[in-house]
Amino acid sequence: MALVVQKYGGSSVANAERIKRVAERIVAARKAGDDVVVVVSAMGDTTDELLDLANQVSPLPPGRELDMLLTAGERISMALLAMAIHNLGYEARSYTGSQAGVLTTSVHGKARIIDVTPGRLRTALDEGAIAIVAGFQGVSQDTKDITTLGRGGSDTTAVALAAALHADVCEIYTDVDGVFTADPRIVPDAKHIKKITYEEMLDLAAGGAKVLMLRCVEYARRFSVPIHVRSSYSNKEGTLVTGSMEDPDVENALITGVAHERSDAKITIVGVPDEPGAAGRIFETVAKAEINIDMIVQNVSTEGTGRTDISFTLPKADGQTAMNALDKIKDQVKFKGLLFDDHIGKVSLVGAGMRSHPGVAAEFFATIGAAGVNIEMISTSEIRVSVVCRDTDLDTAVRAVHAAFELGGNEEAVVYGGTGR
Amino acid sequence: MALVVQKYGGSSVANAERIKRVAERIVAARKAGDDVVVVVSAMGDTTDELLDLANQVSPLPPGRELDMLLTAGERISMALLAMAIHNLGYEARSYTGSQAGVLTTSVHGKARIIDVTPGRLRTALDEGAIAIVAGFQGVSQDTKDITTLGRGGSDTTAVALAAALHADVCEIYTDVDGVFTADPRIVPDAKHIKKITYEEMLDLAAGGAKVLMLRCVEYARRFSVPIHVRSSYSNKEGTLVTGSMEDPDVENALITGVAHERSDAKITIVGVPDEPGAAGRIFETVAKAEINIDMIVQNVSTEGTGRTDISFTLPKADGQTAMNALDKIKDQVKFKGLLFDDHIGKVSLVGAGMRSHPGVAAEFFATIGAAGVNIEMISTSEIRVSVVCRDTDLDTAVRAVHAAFELGGNEEAVVYGGTGR
Incomplete structure (x- = not known):
């Protein structure tokens, strides 16, 4: 029995229908015998809508309050996802970043994860439940205020939880089948990469590849968390990001x-x-x-x-x-x-x-x-x-x-x- | 200098414009020299919209997750209100029910307040800030899960905080000028009541008067918290609900x-x-x-x-x-x-x-x-x-x-x- 951390982005949970599909995928993993922790982003345009509300109220909203506002987004998506899983007959419990033990610095909007104390998640798993965690957010170790991690924060949440829970793999579900030799939107014959090292992925991310954010890959390398980047719309194998290249994808050697x-x-x-x-x-x-x-x-x-x-x-x-x-x-x-x-x-x-x-x-x-x-x-x-x-x-x-x-x-x-x- | 707890319902903060008006009213109280704690409900139809989402995902959502979902509503309104106050040059900090120390039973959707430990609010006040608290919600003392208090819960939150902070008065802002001898929508010549005892208010509430919920009045009576029910749309004096009738409103004696x-x-x-x-x-x-x-x-x-x-x-x-x-x-x-x-x-x-x-x-x-x-x-x-x-x-x-x-x-x-x- 493996422990899998799965992360679903905003487009994967953009509406009730997609949330139900994601729930089915999660339940499939649970049925296969794995312990599952899920990290979820806010639904589709929720973040933009909340930002728009903030701008209507104040031209320069304070960071603490902006974080309080934006974290409502994941609260909504994670609760709905837990409900959808319940509806399939499986026990699921949602946790805010704070409840999941994601401790951060106190820089609002750009906080960094300092430590993860996943006691409540561990208990939930031990009791047979699927744990759903709000991505992108944590709680400041110093001020106890709610923080957000900035762009790509949900991926980092997933990798950090995978590290803290010693998960076997961290699956990042996105809208493409994994990492390609270039952005397929620009280069139509871009080739799918089956395996890639942290180092190469870091440099791709630093170069602007949007599929994984730099900070998330750095975290994965530091704690040797294998990342599997794959599509939430298909069952294809995605791209495996790991430390060593025991079985290198020869064609991409250079x-x-x-x-x-x-x-x-x-x-x-x-x-x-x-x-x-x-x-x-x-x-x-x-x-x-x-x-x-x-x-x-x-x-x-x-x-x-x-x-x-x-x-x-x-x-x-x-x-x-x-x-x-x-x-x-x-x-x-x-x-x-x-x-x-x-x-x-x-x-x-x-x-x-x-x-x-x-x-x-x-x-x-x-x-x-x-x-x-x-x-x-x-x-x-x-x-x-x-x-x-x-x-x-x-x-x-x-x-x-x-x-x-x-x-x-x-x-x-x-x-x-x-x-x- | 007095300590005032103010509560604003969902219609008072239904949109950005109304939130800014409420912010002005709060700042006016602060300017007058009072310490101010504000309890706020979710914006207008937010709760109904969230319930609708829940129903799209699951016909029978679990109470724990429904509470997690619904509490996103106050999170949004309180953060926006804090931003609007900042924009007027005053320091405001928003707190979830859990952060404000609202400890409850673990009955989801109908939790009861067991205790209030308002340490963080006290600190905020001591530092000159206005504290904004999410109404209607708390955290279970046993399970540490997020709970909601059920109908009228925000009023109860306000009274409970007023009791715990030994506030001088708890002002409940609503859409009418206070308590009337009957519902003015049915009886056009219903008379405004200036003062009323907890006992009478309790019986009016038990009889169906919607202006204050039964549980909130019970709480106020138990801890002798004076309630001032007034309109958020005017500056008229509302109805004062207290224990004794030192200066009874003679015409309403019988x-x-x-x-x-x-x-x-x-x-x-x-x-x-x-x-x-x-x-x-x-x-x-x-x-x-x-x-x-x-x-x-x-x-x-x-x-x-x-x-x-x-x-x-x-x-x-x-x-x-x-x-x-x-x-x-x-x-x-x-x-x-x-x-x-x-x-x-x-x-x-x-x-x-x-x-x-x-x-x-x-x-x-x-x-x-x-x-x-x-x-x-x-x-x-x-x-x-x-x-x-x-x-x-x-x-x-x-x-x-x-x-x-x-x-x-x-x-x-x-x-x-x-x-x-």
């Missing part, structure tokens, strides 16, 4: 896939004095604003001026906050100005094979150039190489790279709709 | 008012063996089903048969449950049959003066008879006399009694709409 990101913006700090501490102060300021930056590029100091430009990319949604924070230190750091550009796109090539094939990056740049796409920023990690281009050139670049590295398959990928949180 | 109830049904148990223990078993069965019954009438045994009929009234909504429960003990108790009648109405006359004026009941019956209304059941308490008639005769009976006891005033009552939970 390059795993192409990821892209369309929701980043670029901030350029113009005329930064080329002196020790300047960059430190700048990125300390951004970090204090709780903004995750991605690529950073600093050019060599323009000859004779003693000044340089620093550019970095960040989520578009954080653009205003970052610009405000940086503007406040303008006089202190003595830079000349700030530029904001939200029409950028990022293409990344990911693959463990890059370590031993130094020519990959060069071929990547050459392919993009040959496709007529101008490269604006470059950043590389051990198994990833990323470039920033105009957002309008993004699809062209992705397709060109996917074709150049011969990643395509024969199987047609099926895409079902939006993703949950 | 009779307080006429109450009516339209949502009860009558069950008649036909042919009950006239032997010890029969009635006990019947009402034990009904009590076990957690059903509150109101009037009970047992006729003398029909001569020679050794059998009698027992009738009682109960909320229509509990009718099915009661009939099922009673049907199960049919063979055990050996009664002949069950009749269900949901077309009844109840009229009650309430007044402390009845104690010393024995003629009141007789005049009450005579008035109803003279109005051409047939009396089907009679029940009396120390300061109340009630009769059951056809529901179609109810308005006629209420108007006749109100006129006969000269309860009318000159002021026109203003009625604004539905009531919250």
Whole structure:
């Protein structure tokens, strides 16, 4: 008998009919003899509707209250899912993040999981019940206030519970059949990946692959939780994300896939004095604003001026906050100005094979150039190489790279709709 | 500086605009120097919408999950209200029933408050914040599961918090200007009551006056919490409900008012063996089903048969449950049959003066008879006399009694709409 944690996103539970289908899938797993813990997101558009209500009441709602409001979404979906399971003759009990023991930092809207104390879930399982847990939420260890984990938080909840309960697998149900060598919406012959390492998945996620969020994969790697990404609309095997590659998917040995990101913006700090501490102060300021930056590029100091430009990319949604924070230190750091550009796109090539094939990056740049796409920023990690281009050139670049590295398959990928949180 | 607990029902916070108006009223009290704790119901139709979702998923949702679902309603309204107050420049923090320390029994949907441990609210007040608390909900002391208090639960939450915090007054904001000598929707010249005792209010509530629920008044009497029932749409003084009548509203000395109830049904148990223990078993069965019954009438045994009929009234909504429960003990108790009648109405006359004026009941019956209304059941308490008639005769009976006891005033009552939970 295995212990399985299943996570269903917002589109999988968007209405009563879908909730009943998910209930059947859960009961099937329970019938097969497994202990089942389910993590669920808010139904379809609930979060957007609640945000809309908040905006009607206040232009700048306090984070604590916004978290209190938004967590009502999972409360509704998890209770309904538990009812649907009851209706099939199985015992199910729903738990808020707080009740499930998801302890977090107290940064509202972007809290991080510190610890998980799943005593009540364990009891429920021991008593033969299916435990349904609200994703995306927890309780601050310090203030005891309700928190939310931010984008992709429900996936992280699932992995964290799987780790705390020593589950055999964490199944993330989504609207695609798993991870592909590129986004099938852009590259129609993108190939399904059967197995992938945490490391490669991390770099795909960092490159913008939306199927799993970075933080969730990091958590899974740290606690060695096997993740099975699969579709909630079919029974196909999805993609298994694990630490080792005992039975590697040979065809993907060199390059795993192409990821892209369309929701980043670029901030350029113009005329930064080329002196020790300047960059430190700048990125300390951004970090204090709780903004995750991605690529950073600093050019060599323009000859004779003693000044340089620093550019970095960040989520578009954080653009205003970052610009405000940086503007406040303008006089202190003595830079000349700030530029904001939200029409950028990022293409990344990911693959463990890059370590031993130094020519990959060069071929990547050459392919993009040959496709007529101008490269604006470059950043590389051990198994990833990323470039920033105009957002309008993004699809062209992705397709060109996917074709150049011969990643395509024969199987047609099926895409079902939006993703949950 | 006083400590005020304010309660706003669902219609007072039905949309963003109304929430902002309520926020202004709360801030006005805070500005006047008072510490303010606010209890809030779910927005307008939220509860019905959630119940509708539940019914789409399961015909018989488990109580635990239904409570989890419904409590999302107050979570939304209280967070929005806190945001609206923030927007006016005041600090407000929302708390679930559980966070506010509302400890209850574990009977889902009808839990009773056992204790209130308002430590977090006290801290919030000490730090100058306005505390917003979800009405209608608490946490089971035994199981730690989320519970709801049933109809009128938000009023009870408010009174219980006022008691625990030793508040100076508990203000219940509703859609009428307070308590009237009869329902102004039926009796246009119903008179506004400025002051009323717990005892009289209890009997009015038991008689069907919807403005305050029975349990809430009981709680207030037990802990001597003064209740001020007033309109959330005006600044008029409402009705003060207290223990003593130091400055009695002289005109209302004899009779307080006429109450009516339209949502009860009558069950008649036909042919009950006239032997010890029969009635006990019947009402034990009904009590076990957690059903509150109101009037009970047992006729003398029909001569020679050794059998009698027992009738009682109960909320229509509990009718099915009661009939099922009673049907199960049919063979055990050996009664002949069950009749269900949901077309009844109840009229009650309430007044402390009845104690010393024995003629009141007789005049009450005579008035109803003279109005051409047939009396089907009679029940009396120390300061109340009630009769059951056809529901179609109810308005006629209420108007006749109100006129006969000269309860009318000159002021026109203003009625604004539905009531919250």
